[in-house]
Amino acid sequence: MSKPWHRFYPANVPYEIELSNLSIYDLFERSVEEHPNNKAIINGDEALTYAQLKDQSDCLAAALYHRGFQKGERICVMLPNCKEYAIVTYAIHRLGGVLVQVNPMFQPHELVHIFKDSGAGWLISRQEQQQKIHEIGMADQITMIATDGVDEQTASLYLWIEEGRKQLPPLDIEPKEDIAVLQYTGGTTGRPKGAMLTHFNVVNNFYQNFISFAGVYERSCELSLGIAPLFHGMGMTNMNTAIFTGATYIVVARFEVNKVLELIRQHRPTIIAGSPTMYIALLRHPDLQADDLRSLKICSCGSAPMPVEVINAFERKSGAIIVEGYGLTEATTTVCRNPLTGERKIGSIGIPVSSTDVKIVDLESGTQEVTVGESGELLIKGPQVMKGYWENPEATKRAIQNGWLYTGDIVTMDKDGFLYIVGRKKEMIIAGGYNIYPAEIEEVLYEHPAISEAVVYGIPDTYRGETVKASIVLKPGMSATEEEVIDWCRERLAAYKYPRFVHIRTELPKTPVGKILRRALIEEEKLRLTNN
DSSP states (O other), X not given: OOOGGGGGSOTTSOSSOOOOOOOHHHHHHHHHHHOTTSEEEEEXXXXXXXXXXXXXXXXXXXXXXXXXXXXTOEEEEEOOSSHHHXXXXXXXXXXXXXXXXXXXXXXXXXXXXXXXXXXXXXXEXXXXXXXXXXXXXXXXXXXXXXXXXXXXXXXXXXXXXXXXXXXXXXXXXXXXXXXXXXXEEOOSSSXXXXXXXXXXXXXXXXXXXXXXXXXXXXTTTOEEEEOSOTTSHHHHHHHHHHHHTTOEEEEOSSOOHHHHHHHHHHHOOSEEEEOHHHHHHHHHOTTOOTTTTTTOOEEEEOSSOOOHHHXXXXXXXXXXXXXXXXXXXXXXXXXXXXOSSSOOOTTSOBEEOTTOEEEEXXXXXXXXBOOTTOOEEEEEESTTSOSEETTOHHHHHHHEETTEEEEEEEEEEOTTSOEEEEEETTOOEEETTEEEOHHHHHHHHHXXXXXXXXXEEEEEETTTEEEEEEXXXXXXTOOOOHHHHHHHHHTTSOTTTSOSEEEXXXXXXXXXXXXXXXXXXXXXXXXXXXXX
């Protein structure tokens, strides 16, 4: 059935894609066969062709299989952006294993839940990260494999690859049923949940992404600058899109504007994706030259709204189009995007990609569709919607009803079908492109011996989009400074999560039944900024 947004699809973008029943490894193998000598990965001074990437991935898969790794087992990968991430990814998928994405910035306090919840018995990381597993007392339960060294308790990834084993089981994957990735996400309450992304989800979301760039994206010709963290859904999709199309993926270890500008000048990438923070930093670079960005064709932006002035300035400098979009972990990555050609609406998150349906429902019942221009919760239906939450049927039932994914995001839709974010029902904070969940920080704050009450929320930040602020009430007779509270959080949370601001108050605003009014504090902050 035709939807209002369909008339804004470019001529070569179909309303519906032919859904694929291939596995991730099937697509990887197809790319290797078609482009064996293309550069697949560039990582600093090193490069791997498609054939070399497959050889190393298969040897690692064979080494894992030799040591008892079975289909369906969970294996945590806690790596920064590096070529090993690609080797490991396709090795795991060759065996039908489940890749558990773990942020290497996580501290021991944050890792306990992920390892226990996923039941992962394997870990691939840098050696320095493995001390964290010792600290949480799980080293004897996990087979640890290091990409950069070996000791008596740690296996070496490269020594395993160099064994040159070839024995592998038959490729045995049911794409619609078998989980490929556990991507942990959270909410405003409770612990992070593992979104189960199947091979069907990942492969078809790739097709949805690729087809939305039809007529501009050329197979085997593109160079994609890999800035987004590979442990994040955006980074995972960007790498898979590059590999599945015979392109070259240029690894960026972490975003440092000087290094990124150097890589752009050296490799002349055609595709770049990231958060507004990245684009702002590049534009502000004092040594940005007139032609530095001229190789770019496709610039994607997600994770947070992009200021209109930044879009206009970057497009003038590059000649490329910045395509704003929207996605979430529970929908693999991509849901909506502004058209790459034809009409787009700056400030909008765009229109649903092919084979995706959306509707907006009232916030009270969650069942009645709202009228055009009225705000409500965004619901999604499509092949990218997750299978559910790992071993959490109650949360799955709340999130997916009658095939519709309840996103928790509040949007409006105009008469043309373009969507606009109004707010977040989940109260998630997005700072520098990272999703931050207040409940997780509040849990750490409540562990402080002097804190009686705490609430965490995002406040506007011209560079990061938002930054984290905590308002707290101290216990009677107890003392703590704002700096001491920040240090307490810094020691227990990843660097992007800990509060940059703490406000010690005598009381927090509450409802008549005693619930802390987070929204009142956010409005208070907006008023303060307005008055300043």
